[in-house]
Amino acid sequence: MGFSSRLTSLRKNRGLSRDDLAEKLGVSYSTISKYESGSREPDFGTLQKISDIFDVTTDYLIGKSNNTNTSDNNNNPNRAFHNFEEISEQEKEYLEEQLRIFRKIKDNK
Template sequence: MSTFGSRLRELRINKELSQKELANHFKISESAVGMYEREQREPSFELVEKIADFFEVSTDYLLGRTNDSSLKETDEDSKINVAFYDGLKGFEDLDPDEQQFILDMVEDTVARFKKRKAERKAKKNK
């Protein structure tokens, strides 16, 4: 699956923008754009969201977590995202590995709860 840098470069080129033009739009340096594209530097979560909005793709697509670039989001997903991120003050201050550890734990916990819920429902229907 593609990385953030390759996706950013692909989207920028498809929109016929130079690194300088993209940098000017986001009020960052041209060298920062180049470093993002070469995976030598990582943008903040806030900038990732702004870039995704600018190119009208999902952040998951931009980060290489999916090949689906659409912005489909259910109301339930939206509620989960707001509740999750609003409750994590200081999350952006953590190292990327620490952030990923937390996200993985939350994902695992949600999967366990869904499994339990399905098991309870199956028991009820017997």
Template sequence: MAASSQGLDSFGKLCHSHLPPFYITLPFGNVYTYILALPFGSVNTQNGVDAMDFPTRLKKLRTDHHLTQKQVYEAIGMSSLGYQRYEYGERKPSFDMLIALADCFDVSIDYLVGRTDNPKINR
């Protein structure tokens, strides 16, 4: 199995992946198949600037607002374990939960997921 990132820098910026995409070469019989892999990672470089990943940003927003995990998960109507998994990076929120979290902290979804450092953009 081999991996490369040749010519994929612009694609990585286009799809806002957290790490640059790469191809994995897998042999199937006498034919090699290339599969595009878009990894989920903790580093998001957008416009050459390192941005926080979702779990880190979520925890920072919560602590900056002087809230406990319990206060947040009760405010958005979810379980404690589900919310903890967001902060630990073990689970990604649904679209509805992203909206609820953005509303709870009064920030944009783009800010919440690390696509911008401006919390009020598109609000």
């Protein structure tokens, strides 16, 4: 899997639109569209920003590695929850419900 398909997959898995990602990167919608179609590739600085947004390595983004973990992830097990603004409303609701269930089970033990 190459850059274009990994970017598309990461964006969709986060529930981001192309416009959302374009805004975060400071580029246009058409630039994101071209990245995802494979007709354009980001410069190194933009690649690093994408890596930060999705908390994956640049090696993963360019298809050099299947390991998505950044060194920060390896050192901080709570890293997955460092940036709540990237969590969709649906994901927030799901996590809140799971927390309610967990607490109920915990209280009943």
